Amino acid sequence: MIELKNVCKTFKVAKRNAGFGEAVKSLFCRDYTYVQALNDVSFTVNDGEMVGYIGPNGAGKSSTVKIMSGILTPDSGECIINGRTPWKDRVDHVRDIGVVFGQRSQLWWDVPVIDSFELIRDIYKVSREDYKKSLSSLTELLNLSEILKTPARQLSLGQRMRCEIAASLLHNPKILFLDEPTIGLDASSKIAVREFIKSINKQNKTTVILTTHDMQDIEALTDRILLIGKGRILLDGTLAELKKRHSAFKTITVDYTGEKLPACENYKVTKDGDGRGEIIIDTRVITASQAISFISDHVEIKDISVTGETIDETVVSLYKEFAI
Amino acid sequence: MKLYFKYVGMLLRSQMQYKASFFMTAVGQFLISFTTFLSMVFMFSRFNSVKGFIFSEILICFSVVLMAFSITECFFRGFDVFPRLIKSGELDRILVRPRNEMFQVLASDMDLSRIGRLLQAVVMLIYAFITCDIHWTGYKIITVVLMILGGVAVFTGLFVLFAAFSFFTIEGLEFMNIFTDGSREFGKYPVSIYGEGMLKFYTFVVPIALFQYYPFLYLIGKSENMWYMLLPLLGFAFIIPCYAFFRYGLRKYKSTGS
Numbered sequence: 001m002i003e004l005k006n007v008c009k010t011f012k013v014a015k016r017n018a019g020f021g022e023a024v025k026s027l028f029c030r031d032y033t034y035v036q037a038l039n040d041v042s043f044t045v046n047d048g049e050m051v052g053y054i055g056p057n058g059a060g061k062s063s064t065v066k067i068m069s070g071i072l073t074p075d076s077g078e079c080i081i082n083g084r085t086p087w088k089d090r091v092d093h094v095r096d097i098g099v100v101f102g103q104r105s106q107l108w109w110d111v112p113v114i115d116s117f118e119l120i121r122d123i124y125k126v127s128r129e130d131y132k133k134s135l136s137s138l139t140e141l142l143n144l145s146e147i148l149k150t151p152a153r154q155l156s157l158g159q160r161m162r163c164e165i166a167a168s169l170l171h172n173p174k175i176l177f178l179d180e181p182t183i184g185l186d187a188s189s190k191i192a193v194r195e196f197i198k199s200i201n202k203q204n205k206t207t208v209i210l211t212t213h214d215m216q217d218i219e220a221l222t223d224r225i226l227l228i229g230k231g232r233i234l235l236d237g238t239l240a241e242l243k244k245r246h247s248a249f250k251t252i253t254v255d256y257t258g259e260k261l262p263a264c265e266n267y268k269v270t271k272d273g274d275g276r277g278e279i280i281i282d283t284r285v286i287t288a289s290q291a292i293s294f295i296s297d298h299v300e301i302k303d304i305s306v307t308g309e310t311i312d313e314t315v316v317s318l319y320k321e322f323a324i
Numbered sequence: 325m326k327l328y329f330k331y332v333g334m335l336l337r338s339q340m341q342y343k344a345s346f347f348m349t350a351v352g353q354f355l356i357s358f359t360t361f362l363s364m365v366f367m368f369s370r371f372n373s374v375k376g377f378i379f380s381e382i383l384i385c386f387s388v389v390l391m392a393f394s395i396t397e398c399f400f401r402g403f404d405v406f407p408r409l410i411k412s413g414e415l416d417r418i419l420v421r422p423r424n425e426m427f428q429v430l431a432s433d434m435d436l437s438r439i440g441r442l443l444q445a446v447v448m449l450i451y452a453f454i455t456c457d458i459h460w461t462g463y464k465i466i467t468v469v470l471m472i473l474g475g476v477a478v479f480t481g482l483f484v485l486f487a488a489f490s491f492f493t494i495e496g497l498e499f500m501n502i503f504t505d506g507s508r509e510f511g512k513y514p515v516s517i518y519g520e521g522m523l524k525f526y527t528f529v530v531p532i533a534l535f536q537y538y539p540f541l542y543l544i545g546k547s548e549n550m551w552y553m554l555l556p557l558l559g560f561a562f563i564i565p566c567y568a569f570f571r572y573g574l575r576k577y578k579s580t581g582s
Contacts, residue, residue, distance in 0.1 A: 069420050101413070110337070
């Protein structure tokens with residue numbers, strides 16, 4: 001169980017203009033600006049949940065994850081994870097969590113991956129049997145058997161990310177924080193990583209909190225999303241709700257033989273000519289099938305496709321709505 | 325402790341990936357200190373003593389400081405490169421592991437190529453012991469050991485202090501080198517030769533005189549005060565405020581964006 005209550009965090013940022021003169025000046029006196037990274041953030045995540053944490057760059061996602069993993073101390077507010085405050089009981093707390101920073105490695109660069117795993121086993125004091133068990137299941141699930149003996153520096157990004165995820169799960173944590181786990185991965189690696197995350201969430205009941213910019217991650221993995229912007233939680237709900245709210249509009253593209261698409265007060269023709277047209281409908285006024293049957297009454301349809309707003313577009317319109 | 329050796333084993337394996345670089349650095353380290361040694365030899369061939377200390381005595385002083393410094397640099401290098409740990413975000417990684425953060429910083433880096441410098445210090449110390457006319461007793465041998473240990477403690481404290489400063493600013497840290505490298509350079513000669521003010525500074529502010537000057541006086545027989553023998557132990561107390569400051573910095577740690 002993760003509980004955040006009114007968490008605030010402000011960063012002091014030194015500011016200076018470009019140029020050598022300014023650099024010298026800043027040695028002696030500096031201007032600081034205060035950036036409110038988190039402003040009264042509260043939410044609760046239950047055991048076994050999988051939550052997508054989204055928001056534009058600089059919204060405060062990573063800061064929240066860092067507070068929850070005990071790296072940062074907030075200025076005020078409470079954060080209780082499994083009955084412990086992360087930055088106070090750091091050592092006990094981190095034994096129960098796994099953290100993957102997509103942009104940083106936790107493997108030792110110059111030695112084979114398996115050596116890193118061994119050392120991590122010692123750091124977390126995992127018993128031999130438990131280690132063997134989790135290593136073999138991770139090897140199988142993430143398809144690691146061929147790369148375990150390769151030094152980390154020679155791995156491709158996708159291979160490395162699979163090893164990173166395995167490394168943070170060797171001690172079988174109750175909570176897994178993933179900070180942009182699919183960043184820079186190719187399509188098949190992304191799918192492999194997603195499948196894996198899904199399966200450990202199901203099998204081990206691991207709570208997963210995932211920050212990402214890749215909406216397909218969210219779509220494939222999480223039911224619940226938290227939207228953060230300018231340091232505030234703006235939205236906390238299921239993906240379906242979000243979609244319902246923002247994807248009422250659908251676009252129908254029609255190839256037809258005939259004069260012209262029929263006009264109707266329930267939809268809007270945005271493009272038409274040379275036997276091809278585009279219509280935007282509001283599903284709260286008219287359903288797609290109603291619209292199609294109305295069109296087919298007037299012209300002969302050769303080909304038709306209905307597309308909704310993609311989740312990326314939904315998120316962009318969300319960002320716009322909240323002006324973040 | 326077992327874990328520390330595992331970390332070390334890991335570092336060794338990593339460093340041995342670049343064998344040529346390792347040996348060249350080690351040889352380089354040796355040569356650098358050797359030139360310092362030579363410059364002292366030439367200087368003393370013209371002036372027989374500095375403020376009443378003869379060459380072999382000064383050599384003891386120098387080699388003890390050099391030895392303490394290179395041991396510290398070898399094993400406590402994690403603190404020396406601490407700004408790098410912050411910049412690269414490696415500290416975040418350290419903080420999400422269930423072990424003491426000081427231990428992990430300590431174990432995160434180790435520079436065995438400093439062995440070159442250490443070797444130079446050993447050679448000089450032996451040479452100094454042969455040429456000087458110290459009347460050896462059990463106490464004096466303990467004094468030498470304590471001097472080296474105390475030196476490691478004081479330099480470690482300075483390194484920790486240096487690391488703690490990097491929580492507040494990453495820029496301008498070169499300033500701190502006045503205390504670490506500066507102390508090593510000043511430590512070549514018994515600090516009293518720089519005058520009364522410097523002696524006070526190096527006793528009460530940056531306590532290198534505790535392991536380098538006072539016990540040294542006892543060692544070469546310039547002082548009969550037995551307490552001087554134990555003064556290096558006070559050097560260990562110096563670590564405490566440095567550690568406290570480090571902990572304070574850690575609470576203010578800002579991490580880097582990603």
